[in-house]
Amino acid sequence: MRARPTALLVDLDGVLRRWDPEVPARVEAAHDLPVGALEKTAMDWSRLLPVITGVVSHAEWMAGVAEALEAPEAVAEWQEYCGDVDPDMLEFVRDARAAGIPVAIATNATDQLDAELDALGLIGEVDAVVNSSEVGAHKPTKEFFAAACQALRRTPSQVLLVDDSDRFVRGARVIGLSAYRWNGPADLPYLRAALGLT
Incomplete structure (x- = not known):
């Protein structure tokens, strides 16, 4: 039997923070951009990796997206959300x-x-924030999860990760964390039980 986790890691995007897909869709429509163009361009791995590992700034990343789309006003409007x-x-x-x-x-x-x-009003709501751009390594690398465990002052076997990415869940398990694939609030009774919360 695995010991009950004594610390919790939560993913931000898709878990603690939700995104309304209608927001970028409205921006794209207003600026005559193809549906999905903003996210597709921003999340292109060659463009995304440098910013989530701290090689370039958020401003530089968005400038690159704006240049690629030839739509700086659309990108600026999108970033307000x-x-x-x-x-x-x-x-x-x-x-x-x-x-x-x-x-x-x-x-x-x-x-x-x-x-x-x-x-978002989340300052002070958690004990630590593990940001890949500060760590210099991204999920699901072992370096990232090692930094996360260190921030919680726990060994991997003592930590439960909740994430909406199968790849990140698998990566966490490889180095010894408990990890649960988040599907939505219906998962909370299970997670509460896993942590011994009644």
Whole structure:
């Protein structure tokens, strides 16, 4: 039997933060861009990797997206939206911390992450933030997860990751973390039980 986790890692995008797909769709329509062009261009791996490992800044990343699309106004408008907090996951995070379980956000992000967390009202809601652009390594590398465990002052076997990416869940398990693939708030009773929260 595996010991019950004593610390929690939560992914930001797709878990603690939700994105409304209608927002970029409206921007694209207003600026005559193809559907999905903003995300597709921004998430191109050759463009994404440098910014989530701290090689380039968020501003440089977005400048590259704007140049590629020839649509700086659309990109600027898109960037005004920073998503919404999932209230059910936030309640779970608060309950875990109230029970003495440290919680960290573990995310592939840019140097703008602190400003985004502030805008979302998440400053002070977790014990640590593990940002790939500060670590210099991204999920699901062992270097990233080692930094996350260090931030929580736990060994991998003591940590539970909740993430919406199968690849990141598998990567965490390879180095010894417990990891659960997030599908939505219906998963919370299981996760509460896994941490011993009643």
